[in-house]
Amino acid sequence: MLNTTATDTPRKRSWRNPSFAARQRRDGWLLCLPAIILIIALSLYPLIYSLWLAFHQWDLQTPGHGFIGFDNFSAAVRDDRLWASLRNTVFIVIVGVTLEFCFGLLLALLLVDSVNLRRFILPIFILPVMMVPVVVGLAWRMLWDNQYGAVNYMIRSIFGNDVNIIWLGQKNTAIIAMIVTQLWQWTPFMFLILLAALSSVNPELYEAAALDGANWARLLIDITLPSIKHIVAVAILFRSLDAFKIFDLVYMFTQGGPGTSTETVSWYIYRLGFQFFRMGYASAISYLVLIMLSFVATLYVSRFVREGRT
Amino acid sequence: MSSTSDSLTTRQAKTAKHRMVHRSNPFVAILRYSVLLVSLVFFLFPIIWVAVTSIKLPGDYMHRPPIIFPDNPTLIHYRSVMSAKGEIALRNSAIIATLATFFSLVVGTLAAYSLSRFNTGGKHFAFWLLSQRMMPPVVLVVPFFLLLRDVGKWNENFGLDTRAALVALYTVFNLPFIIWMMRSYFDGVPAELEESAMVDGCTRIGVFWRITLPLSIPGLIATATFAFIFSWTEFLFAVVLTRTDAVTLPVAIAGFSGSQGSNWGQASALAVVATAPVFALSLLVQRHFVRGLTLGAIRG
Numbered sequence: 001m002l003n004t005t006a007t008d009t010p011r012k013r014s015w016r017n018p019s020f021a022a023r024q025r026r027d028g029w030l031l032c033l034p035a036i037i038l039i040i041a042l043s044l045y046p047l048i049y050s051l052w053l054a055f056h057q058w059d060l061q062t063p064g065h066g067f068i069g070f071d072n073f074s075a076a077v078r079d080d081r082l083w084a085s086l087r088n089t090v091f092i093v094i095v096g097v098t099l100e101f102c103f104g105l106l107l108a109l110l111l112v113d114s115v116n117l118r119r120f121i122l123p124i125f126i127l128p129v130m131m132v133p134v135v136v137g138l139a140w141r142m143l144w145d146n147q148y149g150a151v152n153y154m155i156r157s158i159f160g161n162d163v164n165i166i167w168l169g170q171k172n173t174a175i176i177a178m179i180v181t182q183l184w185q186w187t188p189f190m191f192l193i194l195l196a197a198l199s200s201v202n203p204e205l206y207e208a209a210a211l212d213g214a215n216w217a218r219l220l221i222d223i224t225l226p227s228i229k230h231i232v233a234v235a236i237l238f239r240s241l242d243a244f245k246i247f248d249l250v251y252m253f254t255q256g257g258p259g260t261s262t263e264t265v266s267w268y269i270y271r272l273g274f275q276f277f278r279m280g281y282a283s284a285i286s287y288l289v290l291i292m293l294s295f296v297a298t299l300y301v302s303r304f305v306r307e308g309r310t
Numbered sequence: 311m312s313s314t315s316d317s318l319t320t321r322q323a324k325t326a327k328h329r330m331v332h333r334s335n336p337f338v339a340i341l342r343y344s345v346l347l348v349s350l351v352f353f354l355f356p357i358i359w360v361a362v363t364s365i366k367l368p369g370d371y372m373h374r375p376p377i378i379f380p381d382n383p384t385l386i387h388y389r390s391v392m393s394a395k396g397e398i399a400l401r402n403s404a405i406i407a408t409l410a411t412f413f414s415l416v417v418g419t420l421a422a423y424s425l426s427r428f429n430t431g432g433k434h435f436a437f438w439l440l441s442q443r444m445m446p447p448v449v450l451v452v453p454f455f456l457l458l459r460d461v462g463k464w465n466e467n468f469g470l471d472t473r474a475a476l477v478a479l480y481t482v483f484n485l486p487f488i489i490w491m492m493r494s495y496f497d498g499v500p501a502e503l504e505e506s507a508m509v510d511g512c513t514r515i516g517v518f519w520r521i522t523l524p525l526s527i528p529g530l531i532a533t534a535t536f537a538f539i540f541s542w543t544e545f546l547f548a549v550v551l552t553r554t555d556a557v558t559l560p561v562a563i564a565g566f567s568g569s570q571g572s573n574w575g576q577a578s579a580l581a582v583v584a585t586a587p588v589f590a591l592s593l594l595v596q597r598h599f600v601r602g603l604t605l606g607a608i609r610g
Binding site: 024025027028029030031032034035036038039042043045046047049050053103106107110111114117121122123124125126127128129130131132133134135136137138139140141142143147148149150153156184188192193196241244245247248251252265266269270273274279282283286287289290293294297 | 341342349350352363374375376423427428435439447451453454455457481485489542543545549560563564588589592596600
């Protein structure tokens with residue numbers, strides 16, 4: 001960056017000699033060195049150790065840590081519990097993120113041209129996103145409670161007193177509860193990003209289209225969405241990867257139950273590692289999930305994001 | 311003649327009305343305000359619910375139908391929770407989050423400057439850093455547990471259930487975020503400014519310290535705040551790697567809310583304690599919010 005501008009003025013000619021460029025490269029890496037060392041020691045090394053674990057028998061029942069090749073992986077592929085937890089997770093991600101996007105877009109469209117309202121509402125909408133996830137879990141754990149919770153109270157006041165939905169005690173309702181709770185925490189996130197995106201759309205486009213007699217639906221589909229599509233792609237990527245990690249809510253709501261029906265991937269790996277102490281197997285599953293996730297993410301990035309940064 | 315002037319005025323009117331939603335339409339206005347009102351209630355209610363539960367006696371929060379505001383509010387939960395696990399959890403969280411933020415900020419800012427000015431490692435290095443953050447954290451939790459167990463045998467101060475372990479971990483977890491954020495702020499400082507200072511005889515370090523860093527202070531504060539909040543709210547690693555000594559606030563809250571009903575008051579009281587500083591900080595970073603949550607990938 002500096003080199004190209006430096007060539008313009010004769011005073012900086014000395015910058016052009018190769019030793020300067022080399023020195024700059026060396027300085028650059030030197031500044032990154034602490035960060036690189038830390039990441040290698042505390043992120044890359046554990047990851048490699050985890051790969052070693054994945055190829056070994058490491059659990060509490062069997063003494064010794066023998067090399068077992070791909071046994072852990074082949075067991076994982078045939079593990080119904082893994083696939084069930086993966087299905088739950090993907091369902092929560094897809095339904096949750098889609099709804100978050102729709103509600104976020106609706107709110108953003110309603111607020112984009114009202115600066116006063118925005119100033120009043122923005123600080124409030126930030127609060128859910130900033131909440132400690134465990135506190136979100138606690139708050140909604142109380143709201144979903146079948147006896148004392150506010151959700152059932154509201155349903156009762158509409159449909160009569162004998163309604164008693166045990167939200168967190170059955171698979172389907174518990175998954176709905178998780179999705180709604182995530183919706184509560186993360187719709188504001190989508191809203192804020194979409195609001196920023198909408199504010200940056202060139203107003204002249206709307207004027208031109210309005211002169212051509214386009215109605216609001218046409219404006220939305222032909223102008224608004226294409227103009228913000230890049231930011232939307234990034235926002236959805238971030239939210240999806242984040243939603244895939246879902247652990248705190250499972251911990252606070254159901255602990256994977258009843259049975260194992262509401263397990264998510266993170267929860268299943270956690271159970272394997274710290275309740276059954278099957279470290280080797282848990283690592284193998286971690287790697288499978290990591291590979292699948294990077295594959296999907298790479299595909300997504302090359303298809304929708306491309307440009308990287310805006 | 312009249313038709314052109316006519317189209318001009320409608321055009322101006324359309325610009326004045328801003329983009330898509332026509333403010334004059336009463337139906338749209340009603341729709342807008344009712345949607346906003348409903349969503350305000352929806353987003354605020356759970357927060358208020360935790361706050362009021364923390365001052366209710368057990369008879370009031372385990373009541374059917376639910377009682378919104380108790381007749382005789384009490385602070386008993388705050389006192390009991392703080393004397394139980396609360397105080398040590400609060401202290402741990404404060405120490406861990408502060409130290410992790412500090413270390414990651416020092417290390418991350420240097421790397422960010424290098425990436426912004428020297429383009430170190432090019433695009434691939436930057437994306438490799440980003441991918442560190444994208445990885446589901448649960449992947450690292452098993453190897454970490456085992457490694458820390460071994461480290462603990464060698465030196466007790468760095469093993470399982472120590473603050474040092476969590477500080478080191480959160481420092482590394484914050485790094486990709488800090489590097490991406492600070493890089494996007496450094497990119498905003500014109501390179502010409504640095505060049506002219508260097509022509510005047512300032513060293514690279516002097517330029518960074520006296521020009522670029524001071525100009526990036528607002529971004530630095532925002533980044534630090536986000537890093538602090540991430541460390542403050544992290545749960546998975548805290549729950550796996552701590553037992554008694556290094557327990558953080560989220561772990562303590564989860565511990566209180568385990569059984570149905572019985573401890574909700576105490577859990578809520580601790581939740582209020584954990585949430586208050588985060589809310590205070592979030593007002594500080596409002597403006598940087600979008601950028602912060604997307605690691606600078608989207609400039610808010």
